[in-house]
Amino acid sequence: MSFVSKISGTTKVCGLFGDPVEHSFSPAMQNAAFSSLGLDYVYVPFLVTPADLGQALAAVRALNLVGVNVTVPHKEKVLPFLDELAPEAEIAGAVNTIVRQGGRLSGHNTDGAGFLRALEADAGFAPEGKNVLVLGAGGAARAVSAALARAGAREIRIAGRTAQKAAALAREINERTRGRARAIRWGEEDLLEALPDVQLVVQATPVGMHPRPEDCPPFPFQGLQSGHLVCDLIYHPPLTKFLARAKAAGARILNGLGMLLYQGVLAFELWTGVSAPVEVMRRALVEELHHQSSSK
Ligand code: NAP
Numbered sequence: 187m188s189f190v191s192k193i194s195g196t197t198k199v200c201g202l203f204g205d206p207v208e209h210s211f212s213p214a215m216q217n218a219a220f221s222s223l224g225l226d227y228v229y230v231p232f233l234v235t236p237a238d239l240g241q242a243l244a245a246v247r248a249l250n251l252v253g254v255n256v257t258v259p260h261k262e263k264v265l266p267f268l269d270e271l272a273p274e275a276e277i278a279g280a281v282n283t284i285v286r287q288g289g290r291l292s293g294h295n296t297d298g299a300g301f302l303r304a305l306e307a308d309a310g311f312a313p314e315g316k317n318v319l320v321l322g323a324g325g326a327a328r329a330v331s332a333a334l335a336r337a338g339a340r341e342i343r344i345a346g347r348t349a350q351k352a353a354a355l356a357r358e359i360n361e362r363t364r365g366r367a368r369a370i371r372w373g374e375e376d377l378l379e380a381l382p383d384v385q386l387v388v389q390a391t392p393v394g395m396h397p398r399p400e401d402c403p404p405f406p407f408q409g410l411q412s413g414h415l416v417c418d419l420i421y422h423p424p425l426t427k428f429l430a431r432a433k434a435a436g437a438r439i440l441n442g443l444g445m446l447l448y449q450g451v452l453a454f455e456l457w458t459g460v461s462a463p464v465e466v467m468r469r470a471l472v473e474e475l476h477h478q479s480s481s482k
């Protein structure tokens with residue numbers, strides 16, 4: 187487990203705003219990265235309730251923090267408190283990383299870019315010209331769809347439990363990017379019809395996540411073959427039921443650990459201006475995953 191060796195008057199402070207924060211993997215990952223490079227930084231989790239979000243953001247300035255990550259339930263609500271938004275945050279309509287420069291706060295979204303980097307680095311997959319099927323229409327689906335559209339995916343087909351949300355997300359992608367998206371019905375027949383010319387499937391719902399690993403979203407696994415790459419954005423457990431069934435059907439699989447890693451890598455680089463020690467951060471995440479799995 188990583189630890190911070192020395193905190194002094196010069197230590198720079200980053201952190202995480204969320205509710206809850208106690209199971210976050212980010213403190214272990216970021217503090218391991220700071221220690222391994224000998225950087226005088228520390229990363230602290232802050233439990234911030236929705237009612238206190240404005241005051242917490244004022245404190246980023248008042249307490250001279252370098253920046254913070256933002257997680258559930260604040261990723262969208264934080265926007266009005268920021269001075270500027272990076273293009274990917276504007277398109278996603280959500281922020282997961284804030285950087286303070288003097289008195290100004292800029293909002294970034296490294297989730298989408300982190301997902302793209304995981305696809306490329308951990309699965310050798312380039313989205314340009316590919317058709318993608320996304321299951322779910324929440325915040326993660328939005329960040330991933332926007333990033334895929336910007337990276338030149340051919341068509342993004344979005345299946346959501348709530349049809350209006352999937353339709354709204356597809357409309358936003360079409361309006362805000364040069365990409366093409368459409369909503370499809372989440373039913374066996376429609377998914378089977380969509381799969382043959384799809385190369386990437388992204389499971390972006392929380393179904394199957396710890397503490398309910400026995401759950402699995404309904405999906406026609408018989409429509410998968412070796413040409414499909416199937417990603418589940420969940421990383422705890424590392425092998426969800428969804429991924430296990432996709433693998434058994436012959437598809438290549440990728441879990442959400444790479445996305446978590448690379449969104450953190452990009453946040454680290456925004457705060458420090460230094461290349462992140464990727465393998466140190468990956469090891470810290472895997473250790474934290476083992477630690478949390480064995481202590482439940
Ligand atoms: P969210 O904003 O709450 O959205 C969840 C989506 O899943 C919604 O579209 C919701 O449908 C759908 N959903 C929920 N329960 C469902 C069910 N039983 N059947 C079908 N659809 C269901 O959550 P999020 O932030 O997008 O997170 C989604 C997942 O991605 C989580 O597991 C999260 O841990 C993971 N994630 C991973 C990373 C990473 O770095 N690897 C980053 C972000 C998120 P409705 O709209 O109908 O409610």
